[in-house]
Amino acid sequence: MTSALVLLLVTVGLCALFHGVFVLARRIDNYGIVDIAWSYAFGVLAIAYAFALSGAWQRRALLTAMVVIWSLRLGTHLYRRVMSHHPVEDGRYQRLRMDWADGFEGRMARFFQMQALSVVVLGVPFFVASLNPAPDLHVFEWVGAALWLLAISGESLADHQLSAFKRDPSNRGRVCDRGLWRWSRHPNYFFEWLVWVAFFVFALASPWGGIAVISPAVILYLLLRVTGIPLTEEQSVRSKGEAYRRYQRTTSMFLPLPPRPDAG
Known part of the structure; x- marks a missing residue:
């Protein structure tokens, strides 16, 4: 075939x-x-x-x-x-x-x-x-596999931290700003994108592997501009109001970075 x-x-x-x-x-x-x-x-x-x-x-x-x-x-x-x-x-x-x-x-x-x-x-x-x-695995494939492991671990941790936060009744209506969520408003999306970067790096070891850049590029566009972060943030502002706006002022949108002082 x-x-x-x-x-x-x-x-x-x-x-x-x-x-x-x-x-x-x-x-x-x-x-x-x-x-x-x-x-x-x-x-x-x-x-x-x-x-x-x-x-x-x-x-x-x-x-x-x-x-x-x-x-x-x-x-x-x-x-x-x-x-x-x-x-x-x-x-x-x-x-x-x-x-x-x-x-x-x-x-x-x-x-x-x-x-x-x-x-x-x-x-x-x-x-x-x-x-x-x-027949032999290339260094790009080993690097891609290692990056994949880091990414899927980070995504799993972010999802677990958010789920644990939501299960606590005392957190109803509050913004999750603990763990990875203190460093990024969407750490799950960041590590999801990193998974696709890992697949791209893995593919670089193969002929025509460079075209695989389309995957992390498209995922990044969708997350930042289409159905990922924009719609999620709109929903969060509607449901949590000023608390989420304050979170937006102090916390990186995508890349995990140290929190900023609230300048609002």
Whole structure:
């Protein structure tokens, strides 16, 4: 099977999968489940490449393990979060319901298909590395694996700290500014982006690996400008008001940095 055919088949398969997720989301009236599907889809994609492409097995095995572990951790975390609030939908999708009120279902169906295509595009590092026939792992791959370990550990810690904060009834209505959240308003997003940087570094050891820069670049754009930080911050300001505005003045938005004095 040629690499082009593999790419075509996984694209068609993911589009079909996300259409099924859209049908389920419409039935349960909660479109936030697309985030769960998006996270798990990368593990499926990596496994498909590992079996269908012809690169050295050591590389395919290591990369697949990295992607599947990250995918399962993130997808399961999101599943617990989304289902714990169901049938109340994530605020970002409530906002889309208002913004897309005219022709909402059709626009949301296209949005789900865009999520499927984004998995293929963001999966470029997996595709490139899984084609690499070199038998020995390159220094870039070891560095990428080490960076991945740091990133997934940081993301897991940030998610754990936020969940623990929210479980305490005395923190209701307050802003989480403890642990990693004292250094960044979105440490989970920062370490999520760092995961993609790690995949890019891993891919640099392979021919055409430089094109994998598209993954961390797109993720960074989405987090900073589209569905990540902007919508999350809008929701936080609406729900927490001046407390969150004060947090914005004292705490770095993305990169973990020492807290600043409140100049407000």
